[in-house]
Amino acid sequence: MATTAETFPRKVFRPSMLLYDKRYRSLTIQVVVLFLLMGFFAWLIDNTLTNLAALGRDFSFRFLGQTAGYDINQRLIDYNSQMTHGRAAVVGLLNTLLVAVLACVLATVVGVLAGVLRLSNNWLVAGLMTVYVEIFRNIPTLLWILIIFAIMTEAMPPPSAFRGEDATSSMLLWDTVAVTNRGVYIPEPLFSRSLGVIDMGSFLISIDLLAIVAVVGLSIWANKRLLAHATAVQNATGIRPKTWWKSILILVLPIVALLVVLGFHLGYPELRGFNFAGGTHLRNSLIALWFALGIYTGAFVAENVRSGILAVSKGQTEAAFALGLRPGLTMRLVILPQALRVIIPPLISQYLNITKNTSLALAVGYMDLRSTLGGITINQTGRELEGMLLMMLIYLVISLLISGAMNVYNARVKLKER
Amino acid sequence: MNKTVLLGSIAAASALVAGAASANTLQEVIDRGEVRCGVSTGLAGFSAPDANGVWQGFDVAMCRAVAAAVLDDPMAVEFVPTTGQTRFTALASGEVDVLARNTTWTFTRDVDLNLRFVGINYYDGQGFMVRGDLGVGSATELDGATVCIQTGTTTELNLADYFRANGMEYEPVPIETNAEAQQQYLAGACDVYTTDVSGLAATRASFADPENHVILPEVISKEPLAITVRDGDDRWAGVVQWTFFALVAAEEMGITSANIAELAQGTDNPEINRLLGTEGELGSMLGLDPEWAIRAISAGGNYGEIFAANIGDGTPIGLARGLNAQWTQGGLLYAPPFR
Numbered sequence: 001m002a003t004t005a006e007t008f009p010r011k012v013f014r015p016s017m018l019l020y021d022k023r024y025r026s027l028t029i030q031v032v033v034l035f036l037l038m039g040f041f042a043w044l045i046d047n048t049l050t051n052l053a054a055l056g057r058d059f060s061f062r063f064l065g066q067t068a069g070y071d072i073n074q075r076l077i078d079y080n081s082q083m084t085h086g087r088a089a090v091v092g093l094l095n096t097l098l099v100a101v102l103a104c105v106l107a108t109v110v111g112v113l114a115g116v117l118r119l120s121n122n123w124l125v126a127g128l129m130t131v132y133v134e135i136f137r138n139i140p141t142l143l144w145i146l147i148i149f150a151i152m153t154e155a156m157p158p159p160s161a162f163r164g165e166d167a168t169s170s171m172l173l174w175d176t177v178a179v180t181n182r183g184v185y186i187p188e189p190l191f192s193r194s195l196g197v198i199d200m201g202s203f204l205i206s207i208d209l210l211a212i213v214a215v216v217g218l219s220i221w222a223n224k225r226l227l228a229h230a231t232a233v234q235n236a237t238g239i240r241p242k243t244w245w246k247s248i249l250i251l252v253l254p255i256v257a258l259l260v261v262l263g264f265h266l267g268y269p270e271l272r273g274f275n276f277a278g279g280t281h282l283r284n285s286l287i288a289l290w291f292a293l294g295i296y297t298g299a300f301v302a303e304n305v306r307s308g309i310l311a312v313s314k315g316q317t318e319a320a321f322a323l324g325l326r327p328g329l330t331m332r333l334v335i336l337p338q339a340l341r342v343i344i345p346p347l348i349s350q351y352l353n354i355t356k357n358t359s360l361a362l363a364v365g366y367m368d369l370r371s372t373l374g375g376i377t378i379n380q381t382g383r384e385l386e387g388m389l390l391m392m393l394i395y396l397v398i399s400l401l402i403s404g405a406m407n408v409y410n411a412r413v414k415l416k417e418r
Numbered sequence: 419m420n421k422t423v424l425l426g427s428i429a430a431a432s433a434l435v436a437g438a439a440s441a442n443t444l445q446e447v448i449d450r451g452e453v454r455c456g457v458s459t460g461l462a463g464f465s466a467p468d469a470n471g472v473w474q475g476f477d478v479a480m481c482r483a484v485a486a487a488v489l490d491d492p493m494a495v496e497f498v499p500t501t502g503q504t505r506f507t508a509l510a511s512g513e514v515d516v517l518a519r520n521t522t523w524t525f526t527r528d529v530d531l532n533l534r535f536v537g538i539n540y541y542d543g544q545g546f547m548v549r550g551d552l553g554v555g556s557a558t559e560l561d562g563a564t565v566c567i568q569t570g571t572t573t574e575l576n577l578a579d580y581f582r583a584n585g586m587e588y589e590p591v592p593i594e595t596n597a598e599a600q601q602q603y604l605a606g607a608c609d610v611y612t613t614d615v616s617g618l619a620a621t622r623a624s625f626a627d628p629e630n631h632v633i634l635p636e637v638i639s640k641e642p643l644a645i646t647v648r649d650g651d652d653r654w655a656g657v658v659q660w661t662f663f664a665l666v667a668a669e670e671m672g673i674t675s676a677n678i679a680e681l682a683q684g685t686d687n688p689e690i691n692r693l694l695g696t697e698g699e700l701g702s703m704l705g706l707d708p709e710w711a712i713r714a715i716s717a718g719g720n721y722g723e724i725f726a727a728n729i730g731d732g733t734p735i736g737l738a739r740g741l742n743a744q745w746t747q748g749g750l751l752y753a754p755p756f757r
Contacts, residue, residue, distance in 0.1 A: 057532065069575040071590050081578035158606035181607045182564055182589075213453050273562040275589065284607070365592040371569070376592075379503055379570035382531040 052385070061390070063381040064089070070376050072183060074283055077203045085377045087202075092372030094395060096153045099289050099368065100355045100398075106294025107354060108347075111301020116331075118306050129302065136299035142360050144296050149288035151362040156181040159275050171269075178269050178276050183283040185269035185276045192263030208262055215254050223250050274325060285366035289358065297354050308343035309335060340413045348406040352399050359395075443515050443647075443654035444488070444705055448501040455481035456499040456514035457597050459499040463620040463728050463735040464520060473497045477518035479718040480539055480645055480662065484516060486717035487661045487710040501595055502570035506531055509648055515721065516658050517646040521571045535657035538644055539721075541741035543637035544576050544597050545615040547622060550630045552609065557636035561586040566599045566608035568592075573613055576639040590635040596621060614641050616737055623734040642694060657704055664711040666753040667693060668720035670744050675719040682712050693756045700756060721751065 018028045071081050076094040079087060101205035118129035136144070159180050162170065171178045178185040214309060226246055234240040249384035269279030312335050320330040361368040362375060369391060378387040440584070447453050450615055457465035457477055465475040473495075480491040500508050500519060505681030506527070506614070509517045520542075521527075523535040546565075548554050567574055569592040581588050591608050593599040600621055601613040612620065617636060622628045648653050671690050673681055684696045691697035704710065718724045725742065729735040743749025 069578055071578045071581075071588075073590050073592075079581060081575075153602060153605050153607040160606075181605060274560075275562060275564060277562070361647065362594065365569070365594075371592065375503060376569055376574065379506075380526075380575065382506060382527070384507060 029137070048385070059386065060383075061386055063377070063383050066381070069380065072372060074286065074367055085373070085381065088377060089373035089390075091370065092367055092369040095366065096355075096358050096368040096370075097398070099286060099293070099361070099366065100358050102290045102390055103107035103293035103297065103354045103358070104291065107297040107301050107350065110295060110298030111350075112305050114298060114302035115305025116309070118302060119309060119351065133299045133302050136296050137303075141292060141296050141357055141364060144292035145288050145360055145363055148292050149284055152183075152284040152287060155179045158182070159271060162271050169225075176266070176268050178279075180276065181274065183281050184287060185279040185281055187268050188278070188280040190265055190267045192265060193264065211258060211356050212255070213263070215258050219251050219254050223247050225243065226250060239284050283302070283366070285361065285364040288364050293354050293357055297350050297357075300350050300353075304343050304346045304350070305339070308339035308341075311342045312338045337413070341415055344406065344410040344413060348403050348410070351402050355398055355402060356395060429489045432738050441651055443651050444657055447488055447515055447654075451489060451528055452496050453485045453488065453516065453626050454496045454498055454514045455484075456498050456505055456508050456517040456519055457481070459597070460665070461520065461596050461617060461620050462624045463733065464616070465497070465518070470669040474728070476540070476724060477520065479498045479724040479728065480665075481516060482717045483665055483714040484562060484658055484661050487664075487706060487714040488657060490713055492717035503594070503597055506533065509533065509646060510649075514683045515654070517649070517731045520617065520643045521545045521646050521688060523644040524572060534647045534649045534655045536647055536655050537645050537662040537748075538642040539662060540616060540643040542614040542616050542641040542643050543657055544573050544612060544639040544641055545618055545637050546634040547603075547611045547631055548609060548634065550632050554632075554634070557634045557638065558586075560588065560610060562588070563609040564589040564591060564607070565604050565610045568596065568599060570615070571595060572639070577581065577612055614643070616643075616735075619737050620735050622731070623736065629726045633733055653705055657706065660704060661710075661714050664693060664714050665721040665724065666751050667723040667756060668711075668715045668742075669751075670746065670753065673715060673720060674723060675716055678712060678715055682709075688749040689756055733735075
């Protein structure tokens with residue numbers, strides 16, 4: 001036994017082993033490639049800096065502090081032309097996020113409905129949904145955006161058509177909504193006994209909004225406690241106490257009371273001067289972008305949902321039926337929880353797609369990040385490289401945040417293996 | 419992975435910069451055999467392709483004059499349509515050699531963007547166009563109006579300043595090209611279209627019912643529209659600049675495309691002789707041959723002829739000479755002496 005150890009050669013490392021020894025060769029190749037890659041990027045960066053210097057341009061983000069000088073039509077925070085390019089970029093960023101969130105919600109609702117309905121036993125419904133999916137996902141997004149925008153601007157009446165005794169157009173829904181070729185005007189919520197705002201330095205927060213969010217949150221929490229209690233009683237006694245009227249009271253009463261206290265009323269749009277004034281103005285660019293992105297991506301979500309549901313084996317449904325569950329409950333309690341595991345990961349990609357596709361906003365003049373920072377600001381200051389890098393960084397961060405949040409959700413619904 | 423993406427995009431951006439500006443554009447143009455000229459994406463009278471796909475217009479004629487002077491062929495021009503957003507990048511990256519695209523000469527663009535504005539070929543100002551049936555007679559009545567505007571232009575800033583200074587509200591509708599703006603305005607999606615007055619006149623001329631649209635009397639800014647080249651190539655800047663001055667001087671001296679052949683035989687006027695190369699060596703100082711100016715002027719006529727043929731009273735655009743008359747006629751056109 002003692003002799004066996006001596007039959008192996010001693011472990012001596014020779015440089016040639018880096019190339020000829022299988023254990024080290026792959027490592028050598030990786031290191032060499034890494035150095036080549038780093039050299040390549042170093043050359044690119046150096047090339048950029050040299051060329052910038054040759055053009056007499058420096059690399060600086062000081063332009064973000066300069067006065068912007070241009071106006072932005074849709075602003076979620078206070079902004080005027082005397083504020084800085086940095087502020088304008090933030091206004092654009094908020095507009096990007098707004099349309100991205102709206103489109104994600106629409107895409108999810110449309111997608112889930114269409115995906116479930118496409119599996120319907122009703123031939124007509126399933127057929128219609130197939131047509132929807134195939135039409136929308138096979139025509140480029142930009143065209144959908146332009147089509148909806150064109151319909152809104154070309155086919156809707158101008159505000160002047162609402163004017164005078166012989167007006168050719170009238171407002172909808174008891175004179176509360178005006179659909180014009182400049183956008184849709186809807187009533188806005190107003191508070192006659194407002195609690196005011198909190199000044200956060202660079203932006204304002206409405207205390208009314210905070211109060212509403214707090215009350216709704218508390219109501220939902222209280223309702224959950226109520227249901228948990230009911231379940232506990234059911235487990236102990238076998239009889240579930242009636243909770244529906246308590247739930248309604250808990251959910252509805254506090255918020256109604258708060259709205260009454262705040263003096264909630266609606267501000268209606270009315271024709272004044274060139275345009276409608278009052279109410280909330282949903283611009284055509286927002287509507288076009290929102291609906292086009294929502295419905296286009298909805299088609300992809302529908303396919304994700306369908307594949308997720310089909311991935312759950314038929315035996316699960318049959319087993320649920322055998323236990324006496326009705327089809328609705330089967331879907332909710334058995335199929336969907338398992339289907340979500342398959343649906344969520346591709347859904348993350350669709351949300352990311354929507355967020356990135358909002359940069360098509362420029363086509364219809366929606367003032368998103370691409371149009372403010374990446375458009376007008378770059379143009380007025382001539383800082384293309386800085387502006388583009390900053391914009392890419394912002395989109396990157398947003399996308400990573402979305403995918404991070406969705407991954408957390410995915411971890412919660414995925415198969416728990418114990 | 420994400421780092422790789424970021425660096426990759428830096429790479430893409432730097433590739434853009436890497437194509438920039440060699441210092442001898444004149445030689446490059448001669449070797450290539452054509453001038454690359456940045457123009458608008460289509461503005462009737464200034465630069466737009468005609469029915470045969472040949473670019474025509476006031477700005478186009480400037481480029482043709484440069485091509486004639488340098489290459490002896492006014493048609494040796496490749497026209498590159500640029501938007502308000504892409505024009506400076508196109509010039510800086512070397513995609514075009516000269517930019518003749520209604521570009522306003524401003525301090526920042528000249529100094530910070532490192533452009534070289536070689537000559538103002540049209541003195542303009544920003545104005546407003548509205549429908550006649552709106553009953554608006556002055557820009558001060560535009561409070562609350564929806565205004566269509568080309569984004570990435572100086573007009574955007576002037577507009578903000580003007581409405582602010584007059585304490586009026588407005589709703590800007592940013593638009594990428596003149597054609598889209600026209601479509602939006604005609605659909606009634608905006609009450610007002612604002613751009614340089616020359617551009618408004620050109621746009622109105624292409625409407626089916628030009629008489630129903632009014633250009634308001636207020637001119638809210640100075641817009642010296644200049645021919646632009648890259649900074650850092652003085653020889654090429656000189657060629658473009660003096661080609662333009664040759665067109666201006668030709669009008670002042672009465673040299674037209676009709677009589678130039680006769681005048682090129684030699685005259686009693688020494689400045690005409692110097693310009694047309696029968697006397698002195700101005701051409702070789704530019705790096706060109708003595709007949710450069712003859713060719714430039716023959717290409718489309720002198721400044722006045724180009725103006726009259728493309729945007730003057732006799733055309734649908736119908737612009738008066740106004741500020742763009744010779745200094746001897748009460749205008750601002752003034753070419754330095756050829757000596």
